[in-house]
Amino acid sequence: MPKHRVIYFNARGRAEPSRLVLSAAGVEFEDVRFTNEEWQTEKATGKYEFGQLPCLETDGVIIGQSRAIARYLANEYGLAGKTNLDKAKADMITDACEDLLQGMAKIHYEKDEAKKKELQTEYGKKIATILAALEKILTANNGGDGFFVGDGVSVADLSFFAQMEYNLSSAADLLDSYPS
Amino acid sequence: MSQGISPLADALVSCSNARRDTSRSAMPTYKLTYFDLRGRAEPSRLLFAVAGVEYEDVRIQREQWPNEKASGKYPFGQMPVLEVDGQVIAQSIAIARYLANEFGLAGKTNLEKAKVDMIVDAIGDVSKGLGEMWFANDEAKKAEAKEKCLTKTIPTTFTGLEKILMTNNGGDGFFVGDSLTMADLIFLAHTDYHVDQLKEENTMAAFPKLTALRERILAQPSVKQWVEARPKTKI
Secondary structure (H helix, E strand, O other): OOOEEEEEEOOOHHHHHHHHHHHHOOOOEEEEEEOHHHHHHHHHOOOOOOOOOOEEEEOOEEEEOHHHHHHHHHHHOOOOOOOHHHHHHHHHHHHHHHHHHHHHHHHHHOOOHHHHHHHHHHHHHHHHHHHHHHHHHHHOOHHHOOOOOOOOOOHHHHHHHHHHHHHHHHOOOHHHHOOO | OOOOOOHHHHHHHHHHHHHHHHHHHHOOOEEEEEEOOOHHHHHHHHHHHHHOOOOEEEEEOHHHHHHHHHOOOOOOOOOOEEEEOOEEEEOHHHHHHHHHHHHOOOOOOHHHHHHHHHHHHHHHHHHHHHHHHHHOOOHHHHHHHHHHHHHHHHHHHHHHHHHHHHOOHHHOOOOOOOOOOHHHHHHHHHHHHHHHHOOOOOOOOOOHHHHHHHHHHHHOHHHHHHHHHOOOOOO
């Protein structure tokens, strides 16, 4: 019986970084994916404090909030960065990826075409700022030929990867100006 | 360094200088830069206050910000940033968590830290909702955001938070573990907005344990001292 249950919908979304952390660590987990109907039933049990997914269930304890989960798993399995400063850098990177995710979501849910275009322009600027910053942070670490933080893969790299899957699917050449 | 009166005097002077230098380098130098607001820097300022650690509390005026931003020293072109021994960390919660970890205010085990993080991120969802409500650029969006905040985001999140609080020592202590953590301090900073800006809406009325927690945090001597001494700003 795996120790961890990662609970979400049948999508990559906000659960993917955590799934990637567990996979990178070689740790088996129960990859629970609810349909919308199943979730309505589950949610009604009151077992999920914020009534949201993803959640992690570990030894009977439920943790919500996607980044809290990913960070907890990363800390458990040595994928968080070694020093507090490295961990802070990793957090800074995953928070920047969250900004990218939120920007995308805002556009997705905007019904008004004119507003949508405005948001898309704003988002374009945001992506440029964030990717430039990430490239700088990366190249500051071993010339950019390794990973974001320290000497190995961390939750920062995995969160970046998960987020880029979305951004690259709408702009395949997005990373062309960011060689590292 | 002056050429001493005697070699012995020189030796004594450089010995005591070396001792001073060592004690100075044991503690990193911290510089926190933000606007002259509580805002996204206040969690970190509260952490410094509770830990009793000195830092440079740099406040940039709005007019100065465009020049500052253009200097390129801000990784994402945003504030706050924390400079520690020459390294720059951005993203307000990453900064707060770093300081909390350094000062032992993050939670004791990985699981406790995860609970702290969960609480902090949930509060962040409410902050985001309040931001959408206050900074929307048209009246229709503003009304929509306010409706969502007051009927959904705040009640759902605060209910969750009160539930989590109650599972810890019946809700009469702090959010996680036996002592104050970053979760409590961020809750304090956030609820300032409920108490000041949402007085009419009385958003905390349905949450007695959370209300009592806020008072309990404010009563901590180090917190009380900082709250009284800090620059008074609207937000």
